[in-house]
Amino acid sequence: MADAGDDRYRRFPDGFFARMDQGPDVDFYREARLVTHIDDGAIASVGTIYRELGLTGRILDVMSSWVSHFEEPPRCLVAAGMNARELAANDAATGALIVDLNRHQGLPFADGSFDGATCCVSVDYLVRPLEVFDEVARVLRPGAVFCTTFSNRCFPTKVIQGWAQTDDRTHVAIVSEYYRLSGPWTGLEVVSATGERPGDPLYAVWARRA
Numbered sequence: 001m002a003d004a005g006d007d008r009y010r011r012f013p014d015g016f017f018a019r020m021d022q023g024p025d026v027d028f029y030r031e032a033r034l035v036t037h038i039d040d041g042a043i044a045s046v047g048t049i050y051r052e053l054g055l056t057g058r059i060l061d062v063m064s065s066w067v068s069h070f071e072e073p074p075r076c077l078v079a080a081g082m083n084a085r086e087l088a089a090n091d092a093a094t095g096a097l098i099v100d101l102n103r104h105q106g107l108p109f110a111d112g113s114f115d116g117a118t119c120c121v122s123v124d125y126l127v128r129p130l131e132v133f134d135e136v137a138r139v140l141r142p143g144a145v146f147c148t149t150f151s152n153r154c155f156p157t158k159v160i161q162g163w164a165q166t167d168d169r170t171h172v173a174i175v176s177e178y179y180r181l182s183g184p185w186t187g188l189e190v191v192s193a194t195g196e197r198p199g200d201p202l203y204a205v206w207a208r209r210a
Contacts (some may be wrong), residue, residue, distance in 0.1 A: 008130050008181045016162035017127045025100050025125075028158060029082040036067065037121050038151050042202040045193035046120055046149050047071040049204050053145050057115030060139065061093070062132070063101065063122035068092045078114075080107070105131040112141040119148045123175055124163040125155075133182035140209040146185070147206035148175055149193075168201060175205045184210035 009017075021028065036043060046069040057075055061068045064079035066089040073092035080097040081087050087096040097108070105128055117136050126132055136146050152168055163171060172190055179185045185207035194201040 017160045021157035039199045042200040045202040055116045060114045060117040062119045102127045109139045117146040123148045124159045129178045130182045144209045149204045151200045179207045186210040
């Protein structure tokens with residue numbers, strides 16, 4: 001279990017949040033990777049979802065990198081990630097925060113200070129997802145959406161074993177369970193944006209701050 005002191009984690013099997021590489025994430029992500037981790041079709045799907053959700057105000061992009069995949073950048077985008085060089089290269093970002101959410105789940109923002117939040121192709125690396133989702137909910141205003149998008153590509157040594165050993169349908173169920181066990185969230189929705197196009201699959205799960 002991730003934490004015997006948090007009964008919510010008892011719903012997951014032993015070893016679910018273990019990883020092949022249990023070393024510090026700061027070492028793994030020290031080198032900047034100025035590449036995209038999904039193909040152009042999946043990237044376009046992310047941008048479409050963000051537009052349809054109306055993510056245009058003050059937005060928090062957690063586990064961010066050098067691109068955030070918005071069709072049009074929001075008015076204010078705070079990119080929270082682990083590599084300073086990557087975040088500095090993010091043209092859409094108006095602010096940056098260096099944070100390792102697997103070590104420190106707290107965010108240095110006031111309650112209700114964001115109009116929306118995103119997490120793109122990174123949710124599978126979280127070893128303390130419920131606390132992270134709790135904290136994202138705290139910094140969102142009521143009614144604001146938190147959208148997670150993901151595919152089937154990953155760094156295999158850093159992804160949690162519960163993800164590595166399951167399929168796409170189960171990945172959707174895992175992320176949905178994170179929302180159900182944290183929050184408070186309302187209006188949970190799941191979308192497969194893969195359609196008939198070839199290439200990387202793309203799934204989205206989102207809910208709104210209750």
